[in-house]
Amino acid sequence: MKSLIAALVFGLASIDTNGQTSNIDTTAWDKINNDTNNACSEKRISGTKENSIRQNKINFRAAQDFKTRFPHIPDVRWEVVRDDFIAYFVSNPLLKTIYYDKNGNSFFSINQYKEIELPEGLSSSVKSAYPGYTVTFIDEITTIENDIQIVYLVHLTNLINTKTVRVCNGEMKEIVL
Numbered sequence: 001m002k003s004l005i006a007a008l009v010f011g012l013a014s015i016d017t018n019g020q021t022s023n024i025d026t027t028a029w030d031k032i033n034n035d036t037n038n039a040c041s042e043k044r045i046s047g048t049k050e051n052s053i054r055q056n057k058i059n060f061r062a063a064q065d066f067k068t069r070f071p072h073i074p075d076v077r078w079e080v081v082r083d084d085f086i087a088y089f090v091s092n093p094l095l096k097t098i099y100y101d102k103n104g105n106s107f108f109s110i111n112q113y114k115e116i117e118l119p120e121g122l123s124s125s126v127k128s129a130y131p132g133y134t135v136t137f138i139d140e141i142t143t144i145e146n147d148i149q150i151v152y153l154v155h156l157t158n159l160i161n162t163k164t165v166r167v168c169n170g171e172m173k174e175i176v177l
Contacts, residue, residue, distance in 0.1 A: 083102035095111070
């Protein structure tokens with residue numbers, strides 16, 4: 001499970017040799033801005049529509065947890081990856097992803113949002129550490145395994161470069177791949 005989380009963190013932050021982000025699908029934000037009801041059809045994390053599953057194939061415990069935590073979310077897309085279940089949905093202004101294990105236990109979630117939703121203290125810290133860069137979007141990863149921990153992946157850009165900064169427990173570190 002930890003390897004899946006690590007792979008996801010590095011996958012979300014991967015950068016190709018030209019300094020461009022390679023696996024973040026920013027069309028999801030366009031879709032959110034234009035049509036929030038259909039935003040879940042856009043993919044932010046790699047996968048195919050063939051992985052999408054019907055409601056009756058979802059682990060009962062995962063489905064119940066989702067309905068309890070998000071009772072007002074009518075449009076959710078479920079996928080199965082290996083033995084895990086993934087729920088994708090939009091809760092304005094957030095693009096959310098919840099990961100469940102094969103037993104239906106939630107083990108981490110990702111909220112993707114724009115700079116305006118970033119906590120003020122964190123925003124000012126990142127801006128002062130990276131002058132001349134603008135925040136394009138943030139991945140807020142919450143792990144739930146042993147205790148709750150929040151990791152922010154702040155995606156920055158300027159005219160020349162794109163950077164991803166990992167912020168956790170007040171420590172800031174640029175991710176270099």
